[in-house]
Amino acid sequence: MGLHVDIKKTMQxxxxxxxxxxxxxxxxxxxxSGSGKSMTLKCIAGIETxxxxxxxxxxxxxxxxxxxINLLPQQRNIGYLFQNYALFPxxxxxxxIAIGLKASKQEKRTLVEEKIKSFYLEGLEKKKPSQLSGGQQQRVAIARMIASNPKIIMLDEPFSALDSYLRWEMEQEILDIIETYKKPTLFVSHNRDEVYRISDLIGVIDQGRLSFVSEKKDIFENPKTFIGAVLTGCKNFTRIKKVNEYKVYAFDWQINLIxxxxxxxxxxxxxxxxxxIQVIDSNEESDNTMLCTVKKIIDNTFTTIILVEGLRNSQKNGVDKQHNYGEIRLEMPKNEWEKVKGNQVKLRFIPEALLLLE
Structure with missing residues (x-):
């Protein structure tokens, strides 16, 4: 029981x-955006072939x-929440909510009344979509989707048009719906935090290719590919050359990494x-460490973001010079940064935290 998908489609x-x-x-x-997320859902729903x-x-x-075999969308029994909700104006x-329900007039009325109550839409029954807020429109769209008792729920970036507070409220409603109705659920998004909170499994798609699907914890701890690391929020990368089985040379940071x-x-x-990334108090040069110049400090809500560049001493024509390279972003609790802040910092990249990426 569940969903099996194995498809190809040539796009522009x-x-x-x-x-x-x-x-x-x-x-x-x-x-x-444009990686093939929505097209995948449309193919499953029968909107695209x-x-x-x-x-x-x-x-x-x-x-x-x-x-x-190519069943029509209305034959597939799929609940599809579109990004723009697709309500009939x-x-x-x-x-x-009643549109598309296959039931008697009385059964439709009873079912619609149930969904009106379940999704807190009392008093809005006679209003048109243009008279509703964004959150109300979404609740109507979800109520319509659930009323048809679909075999699977598909959500296409359902929070993208909402402000931050309403996004959180609707996210909790979606989680409640998933828990209540216990349906297989496909959710597409470019927001890593929403994806992590909602998902059991995560797949990364890039240029139309779904590279792998795994448990959410696994994909954040070991995204495996460069694009997977980017989409899961990693900010620091370097091109590398393999030195041996457990050592690489980091071109952009100009250091060896164990x-x-x-x-x-x-x-x-x-x-x-x-x-x-660790900030350490040491003058020793060793693998996995890097002396940096602090370029910018950004006061975040609960943390401090520090942008640094590597600092190298060199000699040219008998003159000592310093040059910067390889911008790196680190983020620390405010109180921790207060203890170590300065114009220069020494960074350590612990081996356990390094992501090896294809």
């Missing part, structure tokens, strides 16, 4: 190649290019998250 800028299986869990597809492949929901074949709230994990020949970058 890239070729969509997506393959995954999921059960009754929440799978988020994390990717930048893949060039080849197969889509199966529970025991129902939705699409199979070899068998020439000429219909009232209750009419929008790694905890063995370095395969496919590794092209090393990354490290801003909050994993």
């Amino acid at each position: 800028n890239f070729s969509l190649q997506v393959s995954f299986d999921m059960g009754c869990e929440t799978l988020s597809i994390l990717g930048a 893949p060039d080849e492949g197969r889509i199966v929901l529970d025991d129902t074949i939705l699409f199979d290019s070899k068998q020439k 000429n219909m009232t709230v209750e009419e929008n 790694t905890k994990e063995p370095v395969s020949n496919d590794i092209q970058y090393v990354g490290i998250r801003a909050h994993h």
Whole structure:
């Protein structure tokens, strides 16, 4: 039981190649704008047709290019929350919720009344979408989606049009819906924090290719690819050359790095998250350390963000010179930065925190 997707579709800028299986869990597809997230959902929903492949929901074949099966969207029993909600502007709230329900007139009325109450829409039954706030429109769209009792829920960046407070409120509602209805849920977003809070599994998509799907903790701790690290919030990267199985030379930071994990020949970058970098009190030069000049200090809400550049002493024509290179971002609790702040800092990149990236 669940969803099986293995499809290909040639797009204008890239070729969509997506393959995954999921059960009754929440799978988020994390990717930048234009990476193929929404197109994947549209292919599953039947709004777009893949060039080849197969889509199966529970025991129902939705699409199979070899068998020439391609069910219409209304035959697929999929709940799809569009990014812009796709409410009918000429219909009232209750009419929008009732649209598409296959039931008797009385059953429709009862079901709509239940959803009006469940989603706190009392008093708005006769209003049109233009008379509703963004949050109210979204609740109507969710109520319409749930009323049809879909086999799977698909959410296409549902919070992108909302302000920060309303985003949080609606996120909690979505989590409650997922918990209450216990449906397989596909969620697409470019927001790593929302994805982490909502998901069981996360897949990273780039230029139409879904590179891998894994447990959310695993993908944040070991994103495996450069684009995966970027999308999960890593800010610091360097190109590398492999020295031996556990050592690389970091071109952009001009230091050797000892790694905890063995370095395969496919590794092209090393990354490290801003909050994993240590500031140390040491004058010794060694692997995994770097003397830096502080270039900018940014007072964040609960932390301090420090932008630094590597500092190297060199000699040219008998004259000592210093040069800067390789900007790095670190982030620390405010009280910790107060203890170590200065014009220069010594950084240490602990082997356990280094991300080895293809």
